[in-house]
Amino acid sequence: xxxxxxxxxxxxxxxxxxxxxxxxxxxxxxxxxxxxxxxxxxxxxxxxxxxxxxxxxxxxxxxxxxxxxxxxxxxxxxxxxxxxxxxxxxxxxxxxxxxxxxxxxxxxxxxxxxxxxxxxxxxxxxxxxxxxxxxxxxxxxxxxxxxxxxxxxxxxxxxxxxxxxxxxxxxxxxxxxxxxxxxxx
Amino acid sequence: xxxxxxxxxxxxxxxxxxxxxxxxxxxxxxxxxxxxxxxxxxxxxxxxxxxxxxxxxxxxxxxxxxxxxxxxxxxxxxxxxxxxxxxxxxxxxxx
Numbered sequence: 001x002x003x004x005x006x007x008x009x010x011x012x013x014x015x016x017x018x019x020x021x022x023x024x025x026x027x028x029x030x031x032x033x034x035x036x037x038x039x040x041x042x043x044x045x046x047x048x049x050x051x052x053x054x055x056x057x058x059x060x061x062x063x064x065x066x067x068x069x070x071x072x073x074x075x076x077x078x079x080x081x082x083x084x085x086x087x088x089x090x091x092x093x094x095x096x097x098x099x100x101x102x103x104x105x106x107x108x109x110x111x112x113x114x115x116x117x118x119x120x121x122x123x124x125x126x127x128x129x130x131x132x133x134x135x136x137x138x139x140x141x142x143x144x145x146x147x148x149x150x151x152x153x154x155x156x157x158x159x160x161x162x163x164x165x166x167x168x169x170x171x172x173x174x175x176x177x178x179x180x181x182x183x184x185x
Numbered sequence: 186x187x188x189x190x191x192x193x194x195x196x197x198x199x200x201x202x203x204x205x206x207x208x209x210x211x212x213x214x215x216x217x218x219x220x221x222x223x224x225x226x227x228x229x230x231x232x233x234x235x236x237x238x239x240x241x242x243x244x245x246x247x248x249x250x251x252x253x254x255x256x257x258x259x260x261x262x263x264x265x266x267x268x269x270x271x272x273x274x275x276x277x278x279x280x
Contacts, residue, residue: 081227084257084268092265118254125253128270132221132231148275151243159246 012053012161015046016154023151036150037137043150043157044134047127050161051076051181054169058178071181077131079180080124082106087116087124087173106180113172120173123163126156191220195230198263202232205255211236214252215276228267232256238275249273 007014022039052071057064085091086107094103110116116124133153136143168174199218206214215235222229234252236244253271260269 078227081229081268085227085261085265088257088261091261118250121257122250122253125257125271128229128268129272132270132272146275148239148243149273152249152273155243155246156249 010045010049012046012050012157012165015042015049016158016161019043019046019150019154019157023147023154033145033147036145036147039150040130040133040137040145040153043154044130047130047157047160048073048076050164051123051127054164054174055178055181058169058175059182073131075184076181077128078184079177080127082180083110083116083173083177084121084124084128086110087121087176089115091115106176109176110173113176116173116176117171119163119168120177123160124177126160129153130157130160191223194264195220198230198260198269201259201263202256205259206234206252209251209255211248211252211255213237221270224266228264230260230264230267230269231272232269233272233274235274235276238277244273 019039019042022035025035053064055071086103087110091107094100094107130153133145133149137145169178195218199216202216202218206212217233219231221231256269256271260267
């Protein structure tokens, strides 16, 4: 990056560092719950950008950054639900109902490739926990966001980031998630 | 009718989650379950797990993973058509 150019403000690592600082700050006069809310929100975006970065890289290779904005939050969360529900090797075979065709297809893919591995399942659950807390942090005026919860989420976001920046994105189970997120966009 | 069924499903799921958490050593956890999305959307429940406050830190990753796995397996047993998302909170809240 050229000297003097600002750092990418959406870089997941930067967002996690920012979120982590908020969970340990003295608040500068603000109630700690305000910082906990901002931390949960930043942590979610770190995880979301890490996941969408991996999807875009699969689709666009070296030009992946241009594809990130094409992906919706809903697509990523919907794909994570499918992986959590149908990915585990011991998950129940979906019923034969006509509206379960897609479920049976996703389920059979995971059965063929040996199922979704535990680290992928934790990443999927982490994404959804972060999304749920972000909704509370950004929109719910009543519900409390505890600091311990925010700290747990920041750590979870970092696990999600490390997962999507690792060679695991080349493995079959992760590629199913990346493809589902891309196809549901 | 659908609302009654969904309420019953949640109650059954909560019982199963409590049983699963007890099985992995977290029988002291408080559990609340609410719907996040319902069919025809992909069904998702939010499971709030209240645990003793970890103080200045947070709960260990091992503990988080164990709880998350127990909840996933309980949900698959009771509602295989839904997914669960976990929210961990300290029992007495914090500042």
